[in-house]
Amino acid sequence: MAIKVLVVDDSSFFRRRVSEIVNNSPDLEVVGVATNGQEAVTMAKKLNPQVITMDIEMPVMDGITAVRKIMADNPTPILMFSSLTHDGAKATLDALEAGALDFLPKRFEDIATNKADAIALLQQRIKALGHRRVFRTPRAGSASRETVTPTDTSRPTSSLRTARTSVTDKVANKTAPGAVKTTIRASGKKYKILLIGTSTGGPVALQNILTKFPADYPHPILLIQHMPAAFTPAFSSRLNGLCKISVKEAKTGDVLRPGCAYLAPGGMQLLLEKMGASSRLKVIAGNEDMNYKPSVDITFASASKIYGGDVLAVVLTGMGADGREGARMLKARGATIWAQDEASCVVYGMPQAVASAGISSLSIPLDDMAQAIIKESARG
Incomplete structure (x- = not known):
């Protein structure tokens, strides 16, 4: 029909x-x-x-x-x-x-x-x-919140008003059929950077996550969101005004610092390069044949060369499979890869690509993602 x-x-x-x-x-x-x-x-x-x-x-x-x-x-x-x-x-x-x-x-x-x-x-x-x-978004003053459910095997998302669909600190690993919820515990692994890649549904998902981060979040963050060039300045400015951490549109020469998120500019590719003991960003036009500008794969791959396994990478809601090959490269170097769970995605394409390939170790509901990242990122 x-x-x-x-x-x-x-x-x-x-x-x-x-x-x-x-x-x-x-x-x-x-x-x-x-x-x-x-x-x-x-x-x-x-x-x-x-x-x-x-x-x-x-x-x-x-x-x-x-x-x-x-x-x-x-x-x-x-x-x-x-x-x-x-x-x-x-x-x-x-x-x-x-x-x-x-x-x-x-x-x-x-x-x-x-x-x-x-x-x-x-x-x-x-x-x-x-x-x-x-499902319905209540009017102001209502105690309940909007939820979204699927009519087929694709699962939609929650917005900032979406009802919590899981217990705090619970995650569902849907890489394997019939997987059960399990309490998330910090692995104790030490990281140097957080990477987040997303597309359709990403603006709301990123806002949901980043507004929960403390000002002293211990690592720099790279955000790769499929978005037109005219949108990324406004989006980074909006996030910066809402978040305790700093958020800016990435520019060539930016030196990475803890507690700052760098949004890949629309229409460009975001790379990392070594600068002595630290790292800095490089923004380039990239290959005209690339389907995505910015591309999650390209930034993830670049990070694998600079940081190796000292990376926590998260793939959020989005159409297609951008991020899968970059995440594969990161995992081969020992990095940790997580995906947003199916039920909380607008489109389960990108997270499904890394989950079904066995690249991601956990599939986490959107509303639990921030706390899970904060726990995993905590320095010992």
Whole structure:
């Protein structure tokens, strides 16, 4: 059965274009179009779509307000369309925090250089979101929180408002079927750096984790998030304002220091290089043939050469398998690799890639990840 899609945009041209792309896939069907956020709220209740594509700037009611109302009254996976500007980035991050699960640039030439690839990616993203069911985000003052559950073998995510799905300090190792929850205990291993790689669902997941870190977190942190170049300055600035640790967009020549997180710039590749007794960052354009800029694989591989086994690397929610080969290189040098568990992911692609390959040693729920990292990173 085709996934039902509601298309929301005040531009008749864009509504028509998105509808054509959606209906061109036998697995997708546009069941309605809305010209503003208020119409979207009403039609979401009436049509019960499985996915909503949502513009941000619209008359009557903007997209962010509409996301909040839909997630409170008729929860539905929402894909935002955004302009690749600083203001567009801030608005998109607001929409994700309000409950939207994913975003794409509004200009199709910004999605991919090839038109066919852009169309395929949009269809793929909608299909990925269409296989999950989202539960209500309560209004302010409610004691309960939003949860998300799967309708197939793909598992969706929690946002910052997601209900805790596990007991504190419990993790489920889903590398093997039927694995049971086990209490996490610090291994006693000493580390020099923390690496975190993620894609779809990553902005909310990173915010969930990093806002729980203490100001004196003992290691530098590298963040590799698949994100457009226009978004990473706004995202790093937002995290820096919310977190006790420092967060900045990485720049060539940055000397790594404890308690600071460096976000890989969108559209570039992030490498490490040795500088005497310390390490510094190098940001390069990289190979044009690379699917991801930044690439988790490239940064992980670079870290394996500099730090060997003194690395704790975590792979969070995301589509595809970026990070698997870099994590394999790290593990071969003795590094510790963890993955986000299936149930708390927006898309279980990247964590599944490292878990099913036997590279990660633990699969940990998002809401338990920060405490697990803090315990494992503690110096003896």
